[in-house]
Amino acid sequence: MRAYEAVQAARSNRRPTAKTYIDRMIDGFIELHGDRRFGDDHAVIAGIGLLEGAPVTVIGIEKGSTTDEKIYRNFGQANPEGYRKALRQIKLAEKFHRPILCLVDTAGAYPGLGAEERGQGEAIAENMYELSTVRTPVLSIIVGEGGSGGALALAVADEVWMLEDAYYSVISPEGAASILWKDSTQAERAAECLKLTATDLKSLGVIERIIPTTDLAGAHMDALRAAVASKLREKQALDTYDLLEERYQRFRKMGGDFQ
């Protein structure tokens, strides 16, 4: 798949959102709201439920499907309170030894006035900081857009998986094109340069697994449910020390070993 095709597919209106995955994969999902600091960010859905019979914490960045929903979800662009809402659930998951599943689908953290006033940078940093040593398994799946720091804030994990037609990038192709060539219409070219497809990222060692998408009705989600459950069981069987050491080394080697 060409890079820009993946970008377009990831942004498609017909694409299943995080909520669809939760409905399809998690039994008896109970949504838990709010960050206990400022408010409840509707761009982030967080809660608990059962995955193949085992309790799991699920955190998803939700874009919404209809126009009204999209507005309600702020188009899947979280504010700091969204990341702090996620962090509260991460802490609860650690306390109750529940593994964490993150479903990432965002163009990026919301670039707004209030977001900066409430510390968007600090909120993202804090999530990564805590996730790096949270004493329970974390699996993140880029189900659509993996937009920069706003996506990484929920992807400091033991493994990161990606849908085959998703993308994960340090900057949007439009943003890169306008910096590189002062021309945001060159996004297609920029997307190629950024190596943002699942295949590229697997070969760069940024992700572990590519999830085939069979159709938009979401038949792949049943296979995904089994794969996620099995991976989380595998990680839960690890000694905490080994789990955290492996997570540390996972990121430690990224970018080369600089002999």
Place this chain on the structure above:
Amino acid sequence: MNRNLFGWGQADTAAKPVAPQLPKPPEQPYTSCPECKSLYLSEELHRGGGVCPVCNHHLRIPARARIAFFADPGSFWEFWPELQGGDPLDFPNYVKKLTQARIKSGETEGVITGECTIGGNQTCIFAMDPGLMMGSMGSAVGEKITRLFEHAAEKQLPVVGFCLSGGARMQEGALSLMQMAKTTSAVKRHSDAGGLFVSVLCDPTTGGVMASFAMEGDIIIAEPNALCGFAGQRVIEQTIRQQLPPGFQRAEFLLEKGFVDMVCDRRELRGRLAEILRLHRREAE
């Protein structure tokens, strides 16, 4: 690379202190203050820490000049000066751009790392360089900062970090993004080992650096009027379709919103850092 008996191993990341190179003479012999236009001899200005004596504007100074200003004379030993990144994505024009920046700045990478004393207190130190692609965080920058925190954790030393960065280095794509997680993990380990990290936000500290180690200090100090934020101002203006209020994302704004511990004049910062380090001194066990 050190290979063990099994033919596989990890890079040798241990710190081997080397005497730092002398700062490259400033490219422009004269610098004019961007605020009040007063004209200074660049070398003299750097020696004084790069603060305009007329209007107190804090100029961007090279990382090496910054370390020379803050470290006790002769105390700085540099780590991994040769470490440099490649072009992992084969990105158009990256090698050319990086080479030009290296020649112009006299630095191989966007951060200088090492150990020094400040007011007699032993500490690890890093300073990011505006001349090398505005301190953007490529893999080598992430690697040097990660190694420094690992070294500091092992030697039970604090870290004083001068953050100055436009954010991620786009030309290294997702590998640049991953440096946020890599450095963060090392900062966390250093913290869990009881280490102190004083983060100093210099102008500018934005994007992926703001959203990682810059905001992970136990104590965060911002330089006066330094631009510190996550999203770029132009992007915010386009999103909210209105002009940003004056002072938005500046150091004083962050202090007001509760995200930094203090705003400190660079000329007083040295003494302030020394006091903080002294208060956190760990007696030899």
